[in-house]
Amino acid sequence: MHIPDGYLSPATCALAYAVALPFWLLAYRHAKRLLHTRMVPLFAVFSAFSFVIMMFNLPLPGGTSGHAVGMGIISIVLGPWASIVAISVALLIQALFFGDGGITSFGANSLNMAIVGSLVAWASYQLLAAGAALQSRRRVLAAAVAGYLAINAAALLAAIEFGLQPLLFHDAAGTPLYAPYPLSVAVPAMMLGHLSFAGLAELLITGGLVAYLQRAHPELLSLQASRISVPTAALRTTRKLWYGLAALMILSPLGLLAAGTAWGEWGVEDFANADSRQQMALASGQMAPPVAAPEGLARLASLWSAPFPDYAPAFVHSPNFGYVLSALFGAGLILLALLLLSRLGGKPGQPE
Amino acid sequence: MSEQSFIAGGHRHGGHFAERLVHGLQQALEHSLDAEAISKQRGLLQGLDPRIKLLALLSLMISGILAGQLSTLLLLFCLAVVLALLSQVSLRRLYRQAWLSVLLFSGAIALPALFLVPGDILFRLPLLHWGISLQGLRSAAFLLGRAETSASFALLLMLTTPWMHVLKAMRSLGVPVLLVALLGMTHRYIFVLLQTASQMFEARRSRMLAPPSGWLARQVVAASSGVLLSKAFQLSSEVHLAMVSRGYRGDIYLLHSFHTRPRDWCALLPALCVPLLILWKHA
Numbered sequence: 332m333h334i335p336d337g338y339l340s341p342a343t344c345a346l347a348y349a350v351a352l353p354f355w356l357l358a359y360r361h362a363k364r365l366l367h368t369r370m371v372p373l374f375a376v377f378s379a380f381s382f383v384i385m386m387f388n389l390p391l392p393g394g395t396s397g398h399a400v401g402m403g404i405i406s407i408v409l410g411p412w413a414s415i416v417a418i419s420v421a422l423l424i425q426a427l428f429f430g431d432g433g434i435t436s437f438g439a440n441s442l443n444m445a446i447v448g449s450l451v452a453w454a455s456y457q458l459l460a461a462g463a464a465l466q467s468r469r470r471v472l473a474a475a476v477a478g479y480l481a482i483n484a485a486a487l488l489a490a491i492e493f494g495l496q497p498l499l500f501h502d503a504a505g506t507p508l509y510a511p512y513p514l515s516v517a518v519p520a521m522m523l524g525h526l527s528f529a530g531l532a533e534l535l536i537t538g539g540l541v542a543y544l545q546r547a548h549p550e551l552l553s554l555q556a557s558r559i560s561v562p563t564a565a566l567r568t569t570r571k572l573w574y575g576l577a578a579l580m581i582l583s584p585l586g587l588l589a590a591g592t593a594w595g596e597w598g599v600e601d602f603a604n605a606d607s608r609q610q611m612a613l614a615s616g617q618m619a620p621p622v623a624a625p626e627g628l629a630r631l632a633s634l635w636s637a638p639f640p641d642y643a644p645a646f647v648h649s650p651n652f653g654y655v656l657s658a659l660f661g662a663g664l665i666l667l668a669l670l671l672l673s674r675l676g677g678k679p680g681q682p683e
Numbered sequence: 684m685s686e687q688s689f690i691a692g693g694h695r696h697g698g699h700f701a702e703r704l705v706h707g708l709q710q711a712l713e714h715s716l717d718a719e720a721i722s723k724q725r726g727l728l729q730g731l732d733p734r735i736k737l738l739a740l741l742s743l744m745i746s747g748i749l750a751g752q753l754s755t756l757l758l759l760f761c762l763a764v765v766l767a768l769l770s771q772v773s774l775r776r777l778y779r780q781a782w783l784s785v786l787l788f789s790g791a792i793a794l795p796a797l798f799l800v801p802g803d804i805l806f807r808l809p810l811l812h813w814g815i816s817l818q819g820l821r822s823a824a825f826l827l828g829r830a831e832t833s834a835s836f837a838l839l840l841m842l843t844t845p846w847m848h849v850l851k852a853m854r855s856l857g858v859p860v861l862l863v864a865l866l867g868m869t870h871r872y873i874f875v876l877l878q879t880a881s882q883m884f885e886a887r888r889s890r891m892l893a894p895p896s897g898w899l900a901r902q903v904v905a906a907s908s909g910v911l912l913s914k915a916f917q918l919s920s921e922v923h924l925a926m927v928s929r930g931y932r933g934d935i936y937l938l939h940s941f942h943t944r945p946r947d948w949c950a951l952l953p954a955l956c957v958p959l960l961i962l963w964k965h966a
Binding site: 336374391433505 | 795916926
């Protein structure tokens with residue numbers, strides 16, 4: 332799970348840092364507003380706690396052992412933003428001082444485990460434990476599932492990062508320059524271990540911890556509930572946005588079923604292609620298109636080349652995969668823009 | 684932590700879970716003390732300004748992941764070896780703390796690439812008839828070479844620079860003061876919590892007549908983690924009160940006492956030129 336140096340290309344590392352940065356800033360601002368002078372000691376101790384939890388080798392059924400990352404329990408007790416900071420700091424110390432995980436790949440590790448892991452853990456726990464009493468069994472189950480989902484989401488993201496390397500970065504002879512396995516190998520290989528052992532360890536630790544806290548320290552489980560300071564109306568509005576975005580992301584592959592080109596989305600080369608001309612005529616009530624592309628369109632076409640032309644990056648050999656990847660990438664950008672806009676607008680538009 | 688790391692000899696997987704934790708704590712303490720002792724010796728890297736050293740070694744690490752040729756990686760690896768020898772860091776230590784750990788972890792990951800990466804078949808394994816491709820061989824060498832080179836430079840940085848100097852250097856280079864303070868405090872509390880955890884497990888173990896069953900062991904780990912969590916909370920409250928009572932109001936100040944000398948710039952210049960050279964060569 333801790334990606335060492337040399338597995339990811341410099342471009343991937345830089346992109347991971349760029350994606351992680353807004354989340355770090357949001358987490359910092361949010362924590363500062365909420366905790367003031369308590370922030371530094373609280374984060375320092377909980378980063379250390381996350382580090383120590385990673386050293387707890389839990390005996391698993393079948394005679395093996397595994398360790399948890401702690402994103403589940405820290406998200407449940409302190410909330411996702413505190414968890415993002417605490418686990419990121421723990422990962423940075425592991426990378427710098429103990430050589431566990433790379434320095435160049437620290438951004439990717441933080442993105443996978445601290446950011447995505449914490450947000451998935453928090454969201455799934457909130458969803459599954461909604462309305463449950465502090466002492467209810469449902470909270471234990473929700474925590475266990477949250478931990479399991481979080482570590483597997485982080486593992487899946489890491490596997491995708493690995494799997495994209497040979498597609499994007501290889502030399503003229505086809506030698507992969509970084510992680511050598513394509514998605515078809517990287518995803519099953521990573522998920523096999525995480526859906527079983529690592530996932531089970533996170534599931535047992537998170538669920539077991541919540542069960543223990545219910546008996547011994549229920550006040551720690553109610554910390555998050557007492558800290559929520561979002562106006563209900565704002566929360567409802569942003570929730571709708573999140574649901575809408577999730578629906579769009581889920582439905583995006585339906586675009587693969589649509590045939591032909593959307594009306595008006597024609598490129599310059601389509602005017603010279605007989606099949607495309609026929610489609611244009613059909614879509615335009617049998618009105619014949621111009622013989623050549625309008626001059627303005629031809630001039631403008633050379634100005635802008637989208638990073639994902641026709642929703643399929645050049646490096647992706649399967650157009651279907653490229654389409655879905657583009658949809659996810661676009662949705663991710665929209666999500667990021669929404670988070671930043673809501674933050675700049677002073678209305679929290681993300682989980683608190 | 685169960686992946687490649689500087690903790691000598693990797694992580695212990697046998698024995699009781701409490702034994703493994705105590706073993707982990709001992710190794711972490713050992714690594715910390717070793718780093719402190721080596722950083723006080725007289726050597727090339729120890730004599731450099733920590734800010735310059737941090738920049739130079741990071742630049743060389745980035746060079747390692749930029750390199751598009753195995754020969755470049757080999758040269759960088761040789762440079763790491765030479766720097767280690769000139770800094771009183773024995774090759775045995777590099778082997779134990781970096782090379783072996785990387786070989787066991789990254790080597791195991793790189794091995795299937797010999798057969799799975801498609802390309803020109805060099806030869807086939809007898810009996811199994813699995814083909815080893817040239818591309819597979821080169822990609823495995825790239826993965827292992829990059830991981831070994833980066834780990835060597837990262838270990839050299841840690842062994843030749845006291846942790847507080849690394850943090851101060853980070854601050855001087857524009858890393859936010861809050862992050863620097865967090866790293867310093869977290870590093871301290873890791874050892875506090877590790878010691879607390881190992882004492883808790885030791886106490887539990889000394890009161891048990893027989894090794895616990897799997898189910899009971901899991902319950903012990905979960906309960907101990909819970910106790911540790913509540914102790915962490917208590918500790919953070921106490922630390923917070925101690926900080927506030929000493930005048931902490933949310934602003935962090937660090938002292939700087941670094942001075943660069945001509946030899947620091949002489950070290951930094953070639954180190955920064957390496958990635959630029961690689962980029963220029965690729966362009």
